[in-house]
Amino acid sequence: MAAYSPSAPLKPMQFQRRSLGPKDVAIQVHYCGVCHSDIHTARGDWGQIQYPQIVGHELAGEVVAVGSSVSRFRVGSRVGVGTMVNSCRHCSECEAGRENYCLNGNTQTYGSKDRDGSITQGGYSTFVVVDEDFVINIPDVIDLAEAGPLLCAGITVYSPLRHWSVSSGKKVAIIGLGGLGHMAVKFAKVMGAEVTVFTTSPEKIDDAKRFGATNVVVNKDGADFSGFKHAFDFALDTVPY
Template sequence: MTTVAAYAAPAAKAPLERTTIERRAVREFDVLIDIEFAGICHSDIHQAQEGWGKAIFPMVPGHEIAGVVSEVGPGVTKYQVGDRVGVGCMVDSCRVCENCLKGLEQYCLDGNTGTYNAIGRDGEPTYGGYSQKVVVDENFVVRIPDGIPLDVAAPLLCAGITTYSPLRHWNAGPGKKVAVVGFGGLGHLGVKIAHALGAEVTVLSQSLRKQDDGLKLGADHYYATSDPKTFEELRGTFDLILSTVSAPLDLGAFLSLLRTDGALVNVGAPEEPVSLNLFSVIGGRKTLAGSGIGGIQETQEMLDFCAEHGIGAEIELISASEINEAYDRVQSSDVRYRFVIDTATI
């Protein structure tokens, strides 16, 4: 085993603090990664504060991991020392269920193993990317193309695939009108990816304060949802609405913006329950759906797509000592658009 420095939450809602953790010895099919950058995802905060339910502590968050391979097990065939790689939201699955065999490991019927706040199939807790190194089975590692700098690539491992997967599944592309609700860590990448796919893209944000950024990053239109006229003007407009916000929405209002057979897909996960009048979906044969990250093959596809189209996250690079301040700023929507930790500072 290897002792490495990390930042961990010792208990729910407690400030994160520097500590050390043990990483397992490299097994036959394992890859040891020297982490260079780790993104801060809003889901890190939800879990560290037990907003989504009881969690495992001490917790080392972080599932947007970018780094370089420093050791491989004797059975590894996909990677070698020096490769630029990433790790996203999961580090294992059962690998034999119907979904895993289809490349949908994120929907493993036995439950995938989260990169942190989970118990692995070896019975040991998993620790995430706010650390210097991580050991992961090669089948849950992806290659980061040379065309994407590692710092702006890190958020693609969660925010990128979380938006790419539903956009592809619901066929965003030429001739399709796509709205992205929320223009933050997920939303700004949703806009970039939907634009690169060829869709006509609209941002639906609470205010217009980020309008210039939205238009610069690929949006064709930008509307404030705080203005009631927005819902009147855009009624029946969109083929697909991708909601990236982690707060409860008036689902009926947003469903009214869909065309017949349109879909409202949620990738943001509020801590509170939401309500729905079913007539909002019955009228117009509309779909209310959800989507969670993507499988390993699709994550690699997303990275290759982003490299081809010059897509990376818009980031604020921070030192590890600024993590707690960054958490506060994320909750205040005061980041443009993803905090990334320089793990050399841990």
Template structure:
């Protein structure tokens, strides 16, 4: 076992603060990663504050599942990586490998998946600790290769926000000639716009904020619709092949269902706190589909990273030192960031 510097929270009301945690010794299949950057995901905030009853938080908690770093050591049976390689770790660090989902490359739906943090740790007595730390040890099966041409601070959020938006776009066949909508222009939405544009689709952003139009166009949108403007919405009825809904607040899903063409699909990746009311006729009249999506499997996440390398895609980030993470959480609640925070973990060295 070895010690690692980290930031943890001791309770739902405690701020994140400097801590020392234990990392396991390498097994023959493990790699050790020096963490260079870790993205801040909204789910980090929810977990730190124990706001999800379906996944009660075990304290102390070390969050962080958007990890980019450099491999410093490998186990004796590791074949995929060597010391010095750039590597990424996303939302999961293990699965059973035997269930139908794992065999299909859909580890994110494994009933025995191990999350990167706050998940029972089969190697140590306790739960897994995440990327708000200077190092991590992970099974090579759950480590990703990071393209060397990309800015590492902007790569970190790809491991969650990136794959969360890339996966449904690919699954539902978004390509050149498709008309695609992106609802919301936040941490998820801005990645959805970049990916849909790079895939060749005609991209339309839906936002409640007219002042986001210029930025949406900069990110790759072809058009911007202010969703509160009924005339603008009406112009697009029955016309979309696919809509990616990234909004985590309560909203009228039927307004977007009615924009889908025959057999069109709208996929939820945002998670509103209350159930959305769906009008049956919004689905029936166009044989429309309402679905959801959750990150992606390891192979698809690697595909996404390679795609980003080819198209020079990263998240738009504000880089912060770890000492500002509590302030970042407060700003996250106010949507006061364009579009993700990325923690420079070199700042931990001063702790």
């Protein structure tokens, strides 16, 4: 399903994925999350794009074929693909395992110039072909439909929580309880933190507590935050305002 213009609904598009290279994995996409970045990209909010464009970078599915040198996957493996599908592999960032910071520009799952010059097409598609280094295994205990959103929304909040060593006994504030915030609450909780959620939506109080928050603060314009001075070891803001 591709975007053909900034405003029209998505429509079907027929196209051919590249044939398998030695390190490529062909994946049948069973589920793909809808990230707000998909909507921004399809609408051209972040600059002009080349239409038609297929978006989607929270893919979960099953391997249907592997290239001759693929070692980490076999036909039938349950796998996921996130926001990027390649990088230069030889700059200092790539060599340090930080391909997302590739100095030559990483290759995004969609709307990005691939190493062969074509524009990448994303996960709202039946199949995808990806180098095995950018494919992850999904454990059997995680439902594929639930795994999809972990590949962008999930990692976006998991990464800072890990980077800043959120752990047992820490007091953590999560600001916003949307697509990202609700996952942040769950991660922080299982990392052992005491979680406080800030939200402008009173109707989200029950959800926040169900996800693991100890405290929920409903804040509206003009709310008094003085009682929270030095209250937290770490605050994660998922609200883009």
